[in-house]
Amino acid sequence: xxxxxxxxxxxxxxxxxxxxxxxxxxxxxxxxxxxxxxxxxxxxxxxxxxxxxxxxxxxxxxxxxxxxxxxxxxxxxxxxxxxxxxxxxxxxxxxxxxxxxxxxxxxxxxxxxxxxxxxxxxxxxxxxxxxxxxxxxxxxxxxxxxxxxxxxxxxxxxxxxxxxxxxxxxxxxxxxxxxxxxxxxxxxxxxxxxxxxxxxxxxxxxxxxxxxxxxxxxxxxxxxxxxxxxxxxxxxxxxxxxxxxxxxxxxxxxxxxxxxxxxxxxxxxxxxxxxxxxxxxxxxxxxxxxxxxxxxxxxxxxxxxxxxxxxxxxxxxxxxxxxxxxxxxxxxxxxxxxxxxxxxxxxxxxxxxxxxxxxxxxxxxxxxxxxxxxxxxxxxxxxxxxxxxxxxxxxxxxxxxxxxxxxxxxxxxxxxxxxxxxxxxxxxxxxxxxxxxxxxxxxxxxxxxxxxxxxxxxxxxxxxxxxxxxxxxxxxxxxxxxxxxxxxxxxxxxxxxxxxxxxxxxxxxxxxxxxxxxxxxxxxxxxxxxxxxxxxxxxxxxxxxxxxxxxxxxxxxxxxxxxxxxxxxxxxxxxxxxxxxxxxxxxxxxxxxxxxxxxxxxxxxxxxxxxxxxxxxxxxxxxxxxxxxxxxxxxxxxxxxxxxxxxxxxxxxxxxxxxxxxxxxxxxxxxxxxxxxxxxxxxxxxxxxxxxxxxxxxxxxxxxxxxxxxxxxxxxxxxxxxxxxxxxxxxxxxxxxxxxxxxxxxxxxxxxxxxxxxxxxxxxxxxxxxxxxxxxxxxxxxxxxxxxxxxxxxxxxxxxxxxxxxxxxxxxxxxxxxxxxxxxxxxxxxxxxxxxxxxxxxxxxxxxxxxxxxxxxxxxxxxxxxxxxxxxxxxxxxxxxxxxxxxxxxxx
Numbered sequence: 001x002x003x004x005x006x007x008x009x010x011x012x013x014x015x016x017x018x019x020x021x022x023x024x025x026x027x028x029x030x031x032x033x034x035x036x037x038x039x040x041x042x043x044x045x046x047x048x049x050x051x052x053x054x055x056x057x058x059x060x061x062x063x064x065x066x067x068x069x070x071x072x073x074x075x076x077x078x079x080x081x082x083x084x085x086x087x088x089x090x091x092x093x094x095x096x097x098x099x100x101x102x103x104x105x106x107x108x109x110x111x112x113x114x115x116x117x118x119x120x121x122x123x124x125x126x127x128x129x130x131x132x133x134x135x136x137x138x139x140x141x142x143x144x145x146x147x148x149x150x151x152x153x154x155x156x157x158x159x160x161x162x163x164x165x166x167x168x169x170x171x172x173x174x175x176x177x178x179x180x181x182x183x184x185x186x187x188x189x190x191x192x193x194x195x196x197x198x199x200x201x202x203x204x205x206x207x208x209x210x211x212x213x214x215x216x217x218x219x220x221x222x223x224x225x226x227x228x229x230x231x232x233x234x235x236x237x238x239x240x241x242x243x244x245x246x247x248x249x250x251x252x253x254x255x256x257x258x259x260x261x262x263x264x265x266x267x268x269x270x271x272x273x274x275x276x277x278x279x280x281x282x283x284x285x286x287x288x289x290x291x292x293x294x295x296x297x298x299x300x301x302x303x304x305x306x307x308x309x310x311x312x313x314x315x316x317x318x319x320x321x322x323x324x325x326x327x328x329x330x331x332x333x334x335x336x337x338x339x340x341x342x343x344x345x346x347x348x349x350x351x352x353x354x355x356x357x358x359x360x361x362x363x364x365x366x367x368x369x370x371x372x373x374x375x376x377x378x379x380x381x382x383x384x385x386x387x388x389x390x391x392x393x394x395x396x397x398x399x400x401x402x403x404x405x406x407x408x409x410x411x412x413x414x415x416x417x418x419x420x421x422x423x424x425x426x427x428x429x430x431x432x433x434x435x436x437x438x439x440x441x442x443x444x445x446x447x448x449x450x451x452x453x454x455x456x457x458x459x460x461x462x463x464x465x466x467x468x469x470x471x472x473x474x475x476x477x478x479x480x481x482x483x484x485x486x487x488x489x490x491x492x493x494x495x496x497x498x499x500x501x502x503x504x505x506x507x508x509x510x511x512x513x514x515x516x517x518x519x520x521x522x523x524x525x526x527x528x529x530x531x532x533x534x535x536x537x538x539x540x541x542x543x544x545x546x547x548x549x550x551x552x553x554x555x556x557x558x559x560x561x562x563x564x565x566x567x568x569x570x571x572x573x574x575x576x577x578x579x580x581x582x583x584x585x586x587x588x589x590x591x592x593x594x595x596x597x598x599x600x601x602x603x604x605x606x607x608x609x610x611x612x613x614x615x616x617x618x619x620x621x622x623x624x625x626x627x628x629x630x631x632x633x634x635x636x637x638x639x640x641x642x643x644x645x646x647x648x649x650x651x652x653x654x655x656x657x658x659x660x661x662x663x664x665x666x667x668x669x670x671x672x673x674x675x676x677x678x679x680x681x682x683x684x685x686x687x688x689x690x691x692x693x694x695x696x697x698x699x700x701x702x703x704x705x706x707x708x709x710x711x712x713x714x715x716x717x718x719x720x721x722x723x724x725x726x727x728x729x730x731x732x733x734x735x736x737x738x739x740x741x742x743x744x745x746x747x748x749x750x751x752x753x754x755x756x757x758x759x760x761x762x763x764x765x766x767x768x769x770x771x772x773x774x775x776x777x778x779x780x781x782x783x784x785x786x787x788x789x790x791x792x793x794x795x796x797x798x799x800x801x802x803x804x805x806x807x808x809x810x811x812x813x814x815x816x817x818x819x820x821x822x823x824x825x826x827x828x829x830x831x832x833x834x835x836x837x838x839x840x841x842x843x844x845x846x847x848x849x850x851x852x853x854x855x856x857x858x859x860x861x862x863x864x865x866x867x868x869x870x871x872x873x874x875x876x877x878x879x880x881x882x883x884x885x886x887x888x889x890x891x892x
Contacts, residue, residue, distance in 0.1 A: 045069035045220030069219035072121040092215035094125035109134035118160025240332040241562035256368035287553040301589035302596035308610035309631040313646040318690040325363035325720025329732035331563040337596030339588035343570040361721035381551040408452040463524035468497035504576040504830035507569035522829030554584040573603025577612040582621040604801035641667030672710035682744035687715035769819040781824040799837040
C-alpha cells in the first residue's frame with residue numbers, strides 16, 4: 001500500500017514522506033509526531049496508518065482538520081453529517097465504496113445496506129454517504145446475535161473488518177453485493193474471506209483500497225490548492241473589536257485597560273501569517289519571522305502611505321494618533337486590509353516630558369503599557385550590542401598600549417589544539433591591509449604589527465555607551481579609573497539607547513546578512529593616521545549580529561479595534577532618520593495585498609521626518625510611497641500665525657481656546673509650505689486636521705479651504721481621538737482616492753552630488769534658506785569623509801523640529817536666513833551623513849566667536865556652547881539645557 005501511495009503521489013506531482021514510529025510507541029509519542037507535522041507548512045496532508053487500538057479520540061483529534069485527508073477528526077465528520085461536505089475532507093474509503101458501486105451500475109436509492117465490523121469515523125462516514133443516496137443503512141458488529149437475519153435482508157454488505165472464521169459465507173444471500181473496505185496496515189496484506197464467495201455476488205477487494213488511495217491523494221491535492229489560495233491576496237476575515245466611546249473621553253490608560261485585545265496568534269492567523277512564522281511573547285504581542293518575505297515574494301505590494309506633520313508645538317500634533325485612527329477606519333469600518341507601522345518608544349521620553357507613543361484617546365495601540373515599556377526587548381538588545389562595541393574599543397586600546405606585537409597576535413590568533421588559523425573576519429581584515437596570506441605562520445613581523453594594531457586615536461572616538469534612561473549625571477563621565485586599567489582613563493559619555501547607530505541600522509536593514517554588513521561598516525573612531533576604524537576592524541561584527549538576531553524581527557500588536565500594527569525600531573528624527581523599520585513596512589505591504597494599505601509615520605514635521613523618509617529610507621528600501629497624510633491642528637496654526645508661545649505643562653492662552661479665524665488663516669502659511677515640500681517629491685498630499693474640542697467649525701473650514709488651495713488633494717477634519725476609527729472614515733476615503741492616482745515620486749537630490757551641494761539643496765528647497773554657512777570644523781569633516789569614500793551617502797540633517805529654520809522661535813515660514821552648519825558627522829553603517837545645524841554669531845569686530853550646536857531629542861532641545869575669546873586661547877563652556885518653550889531661555 002505504501003508503494004501504491006508513492007506511485008500515485010509521483011503521478012500527481014506530490015512528495016510523500018513515510019514516518020515510521022517504533023511498534024511500541026504510545027499514544028503520547030504518536031500525538032507528539034502529529035503536532036510537529038501540524039506546524040510544518042510543507043505538509044498538506046497527514047494519513048494515519050496505525051493499529052486500530054491506537055485510533056483513540058485523543059490521537060485522531062490531534063490532527064489539524066485542514067490536513068486530515070482521511071476525514072477522521074470530529075470537525076470533519078461533523079461537517080459531513082451537517083451537510084457541509086464541500087468544506088471538509090471525507091473518508092477516502094467511504095467515498096471509494098460509493099463510487100465503485102455507482103460505476104458498477106448499482107442504483108443505491110431504496111437499497112438496504114449492512115455495514116459490518118466498522119468502527120468510528122469509517123462507520124459514520126459510510127452510513128452518512130449511503131443515506132445521502134437514499135439508501136437504508138444498518139450497522140452491526142460480527143458478534144451481533146441477529147447477524148444472519150440482517151445479512152439475509154441486505155442488498156449490499158460492506159465489510160469494515162476481517163470476517164471471523166465461524167461466520168459461514170452461506171449467510172450471504174445470492175445476488176448480494178459485498179465490498180471489503182479494510183486493510184491490515186501492519187502486515188501489509190489485504191484481509192478477506194475466501195475469494196469464492198457466492199457466485200452471483202460481487203466481491204471487491206483490491207479495487208476499494210486502490211481507489212481509496214487515489215482519493216486520499218486527491219484530498220492532499222485539494223489541501224495544497226486551498227493552502228495556495230489562502231496565500232494569495234484575499235480580504236482578511238478580521239474579527240474587529242467594538243468600541244464604546246465615552247464622553248468625556250477617559251485617560252489613555254483607562255481606555256487601553258478597558259479593551260481586551262485578541263490573542264496575538266488569532267490576529268496573526270487572521271492576517272495570513274502561518275503558525276511557524278510567529279514567535280509569541282505573552283498573550284498580546286509576537287515577533288514575525290523574516291521567512292514570510294520569501295513565502296510572499298511573488299505577491300503584489302499594497303499602497304504605501306506616510307503620515308507626516310506641519311511644524312509642531314512642543315505639545316505635538318498627533319501624528320501617531322492619526323496613523324492609528326486611519327488604519328482603524330480603513331480596516332474596521334471600510335473593510336480594507338491595512339497595517340500601521342510605528343516606531344518603538346524609548347523608555348527615556350516615556351518617563352520624561354513626552355510620555356508614550358501608543359497614540360491616544362480611542363486611536364491607540366494596546367496594551368499601552370507593553371507597547372511603551374520593554375515590548376520584546378529590542379532596545380535592550382541594542383543597548384547590549386552598543387555597549388559591547390564600546391567595551392571592545394577601550395579594551396583594544398588598553399591591550400595595544402600594554403602588550404607586544406607577539407602577545408597581541410597570540411591573543412587574536414590563538415593556538416587551538418596545536419593549530420593556528422585565521423577566522424573569516426580576520427581574513428577580511430588582512431585583505432583590507434593588502435596582505436594576501438592565509439597561513440598565520442607566514443606573516444612577517446611588519447605584517448603582524450599592522451594586523452594586530454589598530455592604533456586608535458582616543459581623541460577621535462565617536463562611539464559612546466548608551467542607556468535607555470534620562471540620567472543627566474551620565475552625560476559626561478570619566479572611564480578607566482580602576483587599577484586594572486593601568487591609568488588609561490579618558491572622558492566619555494552616555495547617550496540614550498535609541499540614539500545608537502545600531503538603532504538606525506536596525507531600521508534600515510532588509511535582511512540578517514545586510515544587517516551584519518552594516519554593523520561591520522560602522523565607524524567608531526580614526527586611527528593616528530586619520531583613517532576610519534570600524535566594528536569589523538575590531539572583530540566584533542559576529543557578536544553584534546548574534547545579539548541583534550531576534551531584534552531584527554518586527555513586533556506584531558493591535559489597535560483598540562483589533563487591527564494589526566507592526567512596532568519596530570525607534571531611531572530619533574534628529575541624529576537619525578526617525579522612521580520605523582524597512583522590514584516592518586515590507587512585510588506589511590505583502591500581507592495587506594495589492595488592494596490594501598500600509599500606513600507608517602515619520603518623526604517631527606514634514607521638513608525633517610518626511611524629507612528623511614523619502615531621501616534615506618525609500619532609497620534603502622526601494623519602496624515607492626503613494627500618499628502623504630499631513631497632520632495639522634488649529635492650535636499649531638494659531639501659533640504660526642503669531643499666537644503666544646505654547647509650553648508643555650502650562651495652560652494654553654485664550655487665543656488657543658477661543659475662536660480666532662485671522663490667527664488660523666495667518667498660520668496656514670506653514671501648512672502651505674509643508675504641502676509644497678511634499679509636492680517636491682511628486683507625492684499627493686491629504687491634509688488630516690486633528691480636531692480638538694475647542695476648535696470651531698469656522699476655523700476648521702478655513703484650514704480645509706486654504707489647504708486645498710495650496711495644492712492638497714483633499715483636507716479632512718478627523719475625530720478619531722474621541723470616537724475611534726469611525727471618526728476618520730472620511731480621511732480613509734480621501735486617502736484611498738488619492739492612492740488610486742498615479743504616483744510621480746522622485747528623490748530631492750542625486751546622492752552622487754558633493755556633500756555640500758546636497759546640504760544646500762535641502763536647506764534651500766525644503767527649509768527655504770537663502771544659503772548655508774559651514775564652520776571650519778564642518779568643512780574639514782566634509783573633506784575627510786569625501787576623501788574616505790563616504791561622499792555619496794544621503795544627508796540626515798540634525799535640526800530643531802520647532803521651526804523650518806535653525807531657530808526654534810522663528811515660526812510660520814522664515815525667509816532669507818543663512819543656515820549654519822556647525823559640524824558634520826557620519827553614520828556609515830546606517831548609511832548617511834548627518835550635519836549638525838548650529839548658530840555662528842560673530843562678535844562686534846573682535847575675535848570672539850560664539851559657537852552653538854543644536855541637538856534635538858524628543859521634544860527637548862539641547863545645545864552646546866563654545867566660547868573663544870580673543871587670542872588668549874580657547875575657553876570652553878559646555879552647557880546642556882532642556883528647552884521647554886520658555887521665551888528668552890535661549891539667550892541665557
